[in-house]
Amino acid sequence: MSDLKLYNFFRSSTSYRVRIVLALKNLNYSYVPVSLSNGEQNQENYRKVNPLGGVPTLDHNGQFISQSLAITEYLDEVFETGIKLFPTDPFLKAKVRQVCEIINADTHPLQNLKVLNLLEKDFKISPEQKQQWMQRWIGDGVTAVEKVISNYAGDYCFGNQVTAADAFLIPQVFSATRFNIDISSCKTVLRVNENALKNPAFQAAHPYRQIDTPADLKIV
Numbered sequence: 001m002s003d004l005k006l007y008n009f010f011r012s013s014t015s016y017r018v019r020i021v022l023a024l025k026n027l028n029y030s031y032v033p034v035s036l037s038n039g040e041q042n043q044e045n046y047r048k049v050n051p052l053g054g055v056p057t058l059d060h061n062g063q064f065i066s067q068s069l070a071i072t073e074y075l076d077e078v079f080e081t082g083i084k085l086f087p088t089d090p091f092l093k094a095k096v097r098q099v100c101e102i103i104n105a106d107t108h109p110l111q112n113l114k115v116l117n118l119l120e121k122d123f124k125i126s127p128e129q130k131q132q133w134m135q136r137w138i139g140d141g142v143t144a145v146e147k148v149i150s151n152y153a154g155d156y157c158f159g160n161q162v163t164a165a166d167a168f169l170i171p172q173v174f175s176a177t178r179f180n181i182d183i184s185s186c187k188t189v190l191r192v193n194e195n196a197l198k199n200p201a202f203q204a205a206h207p208y209r210q211i212d213t214p215a216d217l218k219i220v
């Protein structure tokens with residue numbers, strides 16, 4: 001019997017990735033809210049399970065794992081349920097991981113709350129400079145994904161089968177929309193996003209359908 005708990009926050013794109021993965025693997029889990037709005041990620045008791053003070057963190061039978069890509073790979077290897085999130089072909093598997101890493105390593109960190117807080121509060125950047133920063137880094141990341149997937153995409157990033165690449169891309173598109181980033185030239189990305197949002201696993205994981213979603217943002 002597996003006991004899965006996910007420490008996460010409704011609007012966090014990294015949490016959204018893992019919620020998608022859990023839904024795609026048909027896994028039930030307890031949702032433990034960690035409010036980034038209230039700084040709960042930096043409280044001492046949470047830092048004991050996640051030393052860097054970020055969400056998500058997975059607790060599987062009392063064993064804690066952080067980093068959404070590590071969690072994704074772990075769940076895919078441990079559970080035979082649902083779909084396999086990485087192709088078996090080594091080249092395609094590397095391409096899927098390439099998309100995940102463009103988002104995970106080279107895009108999301110530059111839009112992370114702690115980075116924006118530092119830029120705004122310590123470096124006193126203006127709202128216009130902040131927007132320029134976000135457009136540059138999110139725009140670059142999503143455009144790079146567009147170039148990588150354009151030769152492979154079907155309904156999803158790689159053909160018509162959902163992979164981990166989709167679980168990472170769709171939350172990044174959500175953030176791009178939230179921050180008013182122009183990604184209108186990324187036609188393949190937008191098509192994949194539209195398809196994924198019709199998939200029940202992606203719908204269940206959506207930031208505006210979670211137990212900690214504020215009432216004014218809730219959708220059905």
Ligand SMILES: N[C@@H](CCC(=O)N[C@@H](CS)C(=O)NCC(=O)O)C(=O)O
Nearest residue numbers: 012013014054055056067068113114
């Ligand atoms: N690479 C980590 C990033 C985790 C992370 O930093 N998540 C953000 C939310 S999207 C966070 O918790 N930020 C807290 C902060 O910036 O203080 C992952 O993929 O899990």
